[in-house]
Amino acid sequence: MRGLVLAAGLLSALTVSAAAEDSRMAIDLPPDVKVQFLEHMRTHMISLNDVIQLMANGKIREAGALARKEMAIGAGKGFGRFMPPEFREIGFEFHKAADDFARATADLPEPPDAAAWSKAMNGLAGITMRCNGCHAAFRVK
C-alpha cells in the first residue's frame, strides 16, 4: 500500500517535471490556422514516406522530384507570416534542403551505384535534419 502511494506520488512528480522541461518555444496560432498547419505537417510525413519508398525502389530521381514538388520553396502554405523569425529561418532551410536534394539526385544513375546512394542519402538527411531541428525548437499552443 505504502509502495503504491509512493509510486503514485513519483508518477505525478514525473508528469510535472516532464511538462516543466519542455523548453520548446510555444507558438500562438489562430485556431483555424493551427488546424491547417498541423494538417500540412501530416502531409510532410506522407511526402517523406513517399520519397523514401521511391528511393527503396531505386527511383532516386523521382524521389528528388517529389521532394521538390511537395517540400521545396513555394510549396509552403504561407504559414510563415504567423511564425517567429527563427521558425521562418528553419522553414526556409527546410524548403531549401528539399530543393538541394532534388538537384543532387537529378542526374544520378538508376539503379544507383554506391556513390550515388551516398549522395542521395546525404541530401535526404539534410531534409530530415530540418524536420527534427524545428520540432526540437517549437510547438504550437
Ligand code: HEC
Ligand atoms: C520550420 C519548422 C518545422 C519544420 C521544418 C517541420 N515541422 Fe513538423 N511541426 C512543426 C511544429 C511547430 C509542429 C507542432 C508540434 C507540437 O505542437 O508539439 C509540427 C508537427 C508535426 C507533426 C504532427 C502533426 C499533428 O497532427 O499533430 C508531424 C507529423 C510533422 N510535424 C511532420 C514533419 C515532417 C515529416 C517534417 C519534415 C519533412 C516536418 N514536420 C518539418 C514544425 C516544423
